[in-house]
Amino acid sequence: MIKKVEITPENDKFLNKVNELSGQVVTLCEQCGTCSGGCPLVAEMDITPSQWMRLVQLGLKEVLDYKAVWVCASCFTCTVRCPRKIDVSKVAEALRQIILRKAIDYIDLKAIPKEELACLPQIALVSACRKFTG
Template identity: 60%
Template sequence: MRAEISIKNTKSKFLDKVEELSEQNIYACYQCGKCSAGCPSISEMDISPSEIIRLVQLGGEEEVLNSKTIWVCASCFTCVTRCPKGVDVAKIMEALRQITLRKNVDYVNPLSIPRETLSQVPQIALVSALRKFSG
């Protein structure tokens, strides 16, 4: 059973935020599915690109931000060049990633890593983990 959508969410700040960051009109998407049809990374995604946009239209913030899809997107622009309505899907994906990143959540806490593991981790990996996954 998939989540019920209470339509109150559609008027949320989330949709406005996505539109502001991506500079795209989310309502311009008429759900033809061409982006999903041509996406080279779709096999690795849990939600298809067109459904991500539909969920944004419907205000499904949690589902979208928790999806693997927005991180799997490689910004290859296949969808962007093919979209009949000129919606820049890659920019929308980037906006969604930005919303997550700007929450400044620490995904990596160096103190919680066991000393034993820490001694084996390559230094460069540790540095980039701290740069990318901590606030």
């Protein structure tokens, strides 16, 4: 099914938020695809890096529904290759931040028994709380 989307000046709010958080001007992206072509993890992603750049340009919040930015390892290959010198990794980080700031917890820490909590790796636990999805 092909989804219809609206493009209105309202969408700019989301674009401006990503620009502000990332410090990048996402509209400078010329959609050449260099970031996606060189991304070592693109095979694991549901959308390509250039696609999330495009969705942000159009101000479409549905970009937050994809898991690609969580697959991104921040290896900076895209950043060092972008012919427009856009820091694509920072844009991914901005998208992750927008999701994290919603402060939605996917695990109720109180429900985990103390004995189990003691042996769970802390970093994995914190990640599991908020990072996994959007």
